[in-house]
Amino acid sequence: MKSYKALEQRFRRIAAVNGALAVLGWDQSTMMPEGGAKVRAEQIATLSVIRHEWLTDPRLGDLLGEAETQKDQLNEWQAANLREMQRQWRHATALTPKLVEARSKAVLNCEMVWRKARQEDHFKSFATAFHPVLELTREVAAAKAAAFGVAPYDALLDEYEPDGKAATIDALFADLGGFLPAFIDKAMARQAKKPAPLVPKGDFATETQRQVGLRFMKALGFDFRHGRLDVSLHPFTGGVPTDVRITTRYHEGDFAKSLMGVLHETGHALYELGLPKFWRNQPVGEARGMTLHESQSLLIEMQVCRGPEFLAYAAPILRKAFKGEGEAWSADNLARLYTQVRPDLIRVDADEVTYPAHIILRYRLEQALLHGDLPVADLPHAWNDGMQTLLGVDVPSDSLGCMQDIHWATGSIGYFPTYTLGALAAAQLFAAAKEQDGSILPGIAKGDFKPLLHWLRKHVHGKGSLLSTDALLRAATGKPLGTAAFKAHLKSRYLN
Amino acid sequence: MKSYKALEQRFRRIAAVNGALAVLGWDQSTMMPEGGAKVRAEQIATLSVIRHEWLTDPRLGDLLGEAETQKDQLNEWQAANLREMQRQWRHATALTPKLVEARSKAVLNCEMVWRKARQEDHFKSFATAFHPVLELTREVAAAKAAAFGVAPYDALLDEYEPDGKAATIDALFADLGGFLPAFIDKAMARQAKKPAPLVPKGDFATETQRQVGLRFMKALGFDFRHGRLDVSLHPFTGGVPTDVRITTRYHEGDFAKSLMGVLHETGHALYELGLPKFWRNQPVGEARGMTLHESQSLLIEMQVCRGPEFLAYAAPILRKAFKGEGEAWSADNLARLYTQVRPDLIRVDADEVTYPAHIILRYRLEQALLHGDLPVADLPHAWNDGMQTLLGVDVPSDSLGCMQDIHWATGSIGYFPTYTLGALAAAQLFAAAKEQDGSILPGIAKGDFKPLLHWLRKHVHGKGSLLSTDALLRAATGKPLGTAAFKAHLKSRYLN
Numbered sequence: 001m002k003s004y005k006a007l008e009q010r011f012r013r014i015a016a017v018n019g020a021l022a023v024l025g026w027d028q029s030t031m032m033p034e035g036g037a038k039v040r041a042e043q044i045a046t047l048s049v050i051r052h053e054w055l056t057d058p059r060l061g062d063l064l065g066e067a068e069t070q071k072d073q074l075n076e077w078q079a080a081n082l083r084e085m086q087r088q089w090r091h092a093t094a095l096t097p098k099l100v101e102a103r104s105k106a107v108l109n110c111e112m113v114w115r116k117a118r119q120e121d122h123f124k125s126f127a128t129a130f131h132p133v134l135e136l137t138r139e140v141a142a143a144k145a146a147a148f149g150v151a152p153y154d155a156l157l158d159e160y161e162p163d164g165k166a167a168t169i170d171a172l173f174a175d176l177g178g179f180l181p182a183f184i185d186k187a188m189a190r191q192a193k194k195p196a197p198l199v200p201k202g203d204f205a206t207e208t209q210r211q212v213g214l215r216f217m218k219a220l221g222f223d224f225r226h227g228r229l230d231v232s233l234h235p236f237t238g239g240v241p242t243d244v245r246i247t248t249r250y251h252e253g254d255f256a257k258s259l260m261g262v263l264h265e266t267g268h269a270l271y272e273l274g275l276p277k278f279w280r281n282q283p284v285g286e287a288r289g290m291t292l293h294e295s296q297s298l299l300i301e302m303q304v305c306r307g308p309e310f311l312a313y314a315a316p317i318l319r320k321a322f323k324g325e326g327e328a329w330s331a332d333n334l335a336r337l338y339t340q341v342r343p344d345l346i347r348v349d350a351d352e353v354t355y356p357a358h359i360i361l362r363y364r365l366e367q368a369l370l371h372g373d374l375p376v377a378d379l380p381h382a383w384n385d386g387m388q389t390l391l392g393v394d395v396p397s398d399s400l401g402c403m404q405d406i407h408w409a410t411g412s413i414g415y416f417p418t419y420t421l422g423a424l425a426a427a428q429l430f431a432a433a434k435e436q437d438g439s440i441l442p443g444i445a446k447g448d449f450k451p452l453l454h455w456l457r458k459h460v461h462g463k464g465s466l467l468s469t470d471a472l473l474r475a476a477t478g479k480p481l482g483t484a485a486f487k488a489h490l491k492s493r494y495l496n
Numbered sequence: 497m498k499s500y501k502a503l504e505q506r507f508r509r510i511a512a513v514n515g516a517l518a519v520l521g522w523d524q525s526t527m528m529p530e531g532g533a534k535v536r537a538e539q540i541a542t543l544s545v546i547r548h549e550w551l552t553d554p555r556l557g558d559l560l561g562e563a564e565t566q567k568d569q570l571n572e573w574q575a576a577n578l579r580e581m582q583r584q585w586r587h588a589t590a591l592t593p594k595l596v597e598a599r600s601k602a603v604l605n606c607e608m609v610w611r612k613a614r615q616e617d618h619f620k621s622f623a624t625a626f627h628p629v630l631e632l633t634r635e636v637a638a639a640k641a642a643a644f645g646v647a648p649y650d651a652l653l654d655e656y657e658p659d660g661k662a663a664t665i666d667a668l669f670a671d672l673g674g675f676l677p678a679f680i681d682k683a684m685a686r687q688a689k690k691p692a693p694l695v696p697k698g699d700f701a702t703e704t705q706r707q708v709g710l711r712f713m714k715a716l717g718f719d720f721r722h723g724r725l726d727v728s729l730h731p732f733t734g735g736v737p738t739d740v741r742i743t744t745r746y747h748e749g750d751f752a753k754s755l756m757g758v759l760h761e762t763g764h765a766l767y768e769l770g771l772p773k774f775w776r777n778q779p780v781g782e783a784r785g786m787t788l789h790e791s792q793s794l795l796i797e798m799q800v801c802r803g804p805e806f807l808a809y810a811a812p813i814l815r816k817a818f819k820g821e822g823e824a825w826s827a828d829n830l831a832r833l834y835t836q837v838r839p840d841l842i843r844v845d846a847d848e849v850t851y852p853a854h855i856i857l858r859y860r861l862e863q864a865l866l867h868g869d870l871p872v873a874d875l876p877h878a879w880n881d882g883m884q885t886l887l888g889v890d891v892p893s894d895s896l897g898c899m900q901d902i903h904w905a906t907g908s909i910g911y912f913p914t915y916t917l918g919a920l921a922a923a924q925l926f927a928a929a930k931e932q933d934g935s936i937l938p939g940i941a942k943g944d945f946k947p948l949l950h951w952l953r954k955h956v957h958g959k960g961s962l963l964s965t966d967a968l969l970r971a972a973t974g975k976p977l978g979t980a981a982f983k984a985h986l987k988s989r990y991l992n
Contacts, residue, residue, distance in 0.1 A: 017539075017543075019539045023523055033721050035719070036735075036736070039777075040519075042508075043515045046516070240532070240535055242532050243528060243529060243535065
């Protein structure tokens with residue numbers, strides 16, 4: 001146990017530095033004046049180097065080896081903690097410092113070029129800067145694949161979705177990719193027969209929007225002794241589990257943009273707030289991965305808050321807060337409004353029906369890019385083809401096409417699929433929760449989210465990284481991750 | 497030069513950790529929800545340990561020794577930088593880890609006990625917790641005195657006022673202590689003959705107070721691309737020179753409390769913002785010490801903003817912003833109001849005339865405590881005696897007497913005198929500035945602070961830690977720090 005206990009001490013220090021980095025990052029996006037950027041970047045870089053030094057300290061490797069031989073003395077949580085320590089160590093030590101540095105530089109440059117290229121719709125300049133990022137990401141994938149004994153794409157995926165496998169995703173996405181185009185047509189046809197939703201009009205004062213957001217956060221179970229709501233350009237969930245910081249951005253003409261964003265981030269926040277208290281500061285106490293994290297935000301935003309029960313409870317509150325009048329503020333109208341289906345160009349604006357098509361396209365293309373089956377120069381063509389096949393959408397420019405997202409520019413390959421894996425998991429978890437506890441849905445209709453939160457705490461949040469995503473889903477829902485619950489959800493919401 | 501350059505690299509990393517600590521501290525006082533406290537404390541402790549490890553790394557000592565032998569290759573700024581590196585090294589290495597830890601624990605406990613004891617006016621329980629703090633602070637003083645080759649009190653003072661000497665302070669405070677009692681009587685007599693100032697009445701909305709504060713900050717030269725104004729329980733200036741964070745606290749019944757606080761912190765902030773750009777991240781680029789820091793806040797708040805020129809400019813702005821009516825809002829009335837003299841119990845509420853008496857008392861008592869000439873049990877008696885002699889005030893309780901300040905509870909001996917040294921320096925610097933540049937005072941009267949800021953940038957802010965406080969004052973004013981300018985200022989403001 002001595003080696004294991006020494007490891008806990010070391011990872012406790014690492015968690016403290018991670019937490020400090022989280023505060024610095026949150027402040028950078030919410031509070032920091034522009035003139036503070038350069039020095040802040042140096043603070044963040046310095047703490048990141050400290051963390052990397054600690055994670056690659058040879059003595060840490062020795063301790064991991066020693067603890068592994070004494071594994072039979074560990075309980076279930078400690079063993080899982082050791083497994084997650086080993087995962088972090090593997091990721092940190094798989095790469096030479098030279099490769100890490102070269103990739104950081106290439107990414108920094110590509111991110112800058114991407115901002116400009118997207119603005120000016122100039123794919124060629126993006127391609128030039130992206131080439132070295134892709135090359136170096138391939139080297140990273142190769143090095144990690146060799147070290148972990150998995151395929152290159154899976155090695156990248158492991159960073160976002162531990163133990164994730166492309167083979168599993170391939171099967172799920174093949175199924176979904178076959179289902180979606182026809183389903184979208186049916187949903188659109190059905191939508192066309194219903195009255196077009198009315199859009200609540202008004203200048204919606206920022207402070208009122210904020211109060212409404214806070215009210216729903218509180219109702220959903222966000223504990224303000226352990227978190228805050230602030231403003232940033234791009235919404236995110238940051239901080240640490242004892243102090244979770246979510247952000248939004250207000251649009252005076254449309255309160256729903258901020259509101260749905262706040263509900264989405266609240267889903268992320270509830271996960272963080274519900275992580276196992278005893279394991280704070282240890283790897284096993286962290287959220288399991290991007291799939292489950294996204295499942296929690298989508299469960300709250302998509303499954304719960306765009307559903308008729310929630311909107312029946314929320315509509316009168318919204319009407320009163322914004323002094324709304326008329327049919328536009330009815331629960332029925334809001335339900336139609338917040339579940340509109342429209343195949344379109346931009347992923348981040350997509351509805352839950354068409355969103356997976358955006359992801360499937362990116363997943364296929366990033367695999368082809370990584371494996372060298374798709375030259376960077378051919379990306380726009382492949383993109384536009386895919387948008388036509390999957391969504392029937394014509395792409396007028398690369399800015400609105402393959403350059404719309406930042407992910408690839410930063411070398412984040414393996415990230416995209418977790419959005420849709422999260423959507424599948426959200427549907428599957430919510431279906432199981434409703435089935436196992438009949439008070440969840442009636443609770444939502446009255447604004448009582450305790451039964452739902454109780455179920456999520458028990459089956460998801462409180463598990464931390466004890467189980468794999470797959471094992472957690474099996475334990476909670478009785479099945480491995482599949483498409484059935486998601487398809488059933490779509491049919492029930494969009495074809496009835 | 498190689499050793500020196502290596503030192504610069506090391507101190508650059510230390511500065512990054514210092515900056516991260518500044519952000520964590522600012523956030524803790526302004527943004528953090530209560531439930532984040534424990535984990536935040538661990539983040540701060542971890543970064544503090546990193547800093548201490550870096551500062552006490554034997555290799556750093558070797559480099560300092562090597563650089564010292566090659567000092568003739570350094571220019572003036574580099575040599576001063578090396579001197580300040582050596583000072584930080586001396587402070588960090590003078591104490592054994594055991595002593596540092598024992599003192600931290602004693603201080604943590606004493607701070608907690610002090611809060612309760614002050615509330616309950618129970619000196620005995622404070623004394624019990626303060627005893628070990630004083631003992632351990634004596635050990636610190638002895639260890640540093642031996643290492644630096646100075647007297648114990650001077651060794652403590654060096655942390656707040658580098659190269660400060662009790663002998664110098666003794667002389668200044670003997671002079672001032674002799675002058676003040678009779679002067680206070682005269683100022684009170686003169687004040688009694690003038691009409692009593694009217695207090696502007698109203699509920700002063702927080703947002704209006706904030707806007708007024710921002711307006712004056714901007715006029716004084718605060719650059720909002722490099723800083724912010726926020727709210728905290730106790731006002732402070734934090735952050736880093738590229739991102740200076742000042743705070744205030746609003747009282748709806750009295751806008752002046754926040755306004756004067758904001759102006760005071762703006763003085764501190766202007767110093768930080770004006771530190772030499774080239775030497776950011778290096779010890780020589782830091783503010784010189786507490787005396788000069790306090791001189792900058794007092795120069796702005798006391799010398800400038802409570803003066804007739806500033807109030808002639810500010811009164812109409814305040815009247816308009818708060819929709820004030822009548823004589824209470826005249827510049828003359830505000831000048832009388834903001835320069836009221838009243839000997840009283842509490843240091844932080846004291847006016848500039850009686851404030852030094854509070855400090856002289858504390859300075860004498862903390863020396864006696866440190867040297868063992870005053871047993872802790874006798875502190876209340878000595879305190880009450882001193883308040884009677886220096887200010888003619890009866891102390892009704894220890895809560896309003898010797899337990900009012902947190903400083904001693906935290907082992908901060910050597911800090912108090914810098915407040916009054918700062919007041920002396922503020923008067924001396926402002927007198928010299930006005931003498932050297934005739935446009936400063938007319939500028940202030942029109943709300944143009946550029947001439948003043950220009951002078952301060954050149955003679956104080958831009959010098960960083962290049963010179964000692966004494967050398968800087970000699971260069972800027974032609975004289976060592978003295979009482980003459982301060983006494984002249986008091987006579988001119990309170991006897992004319």
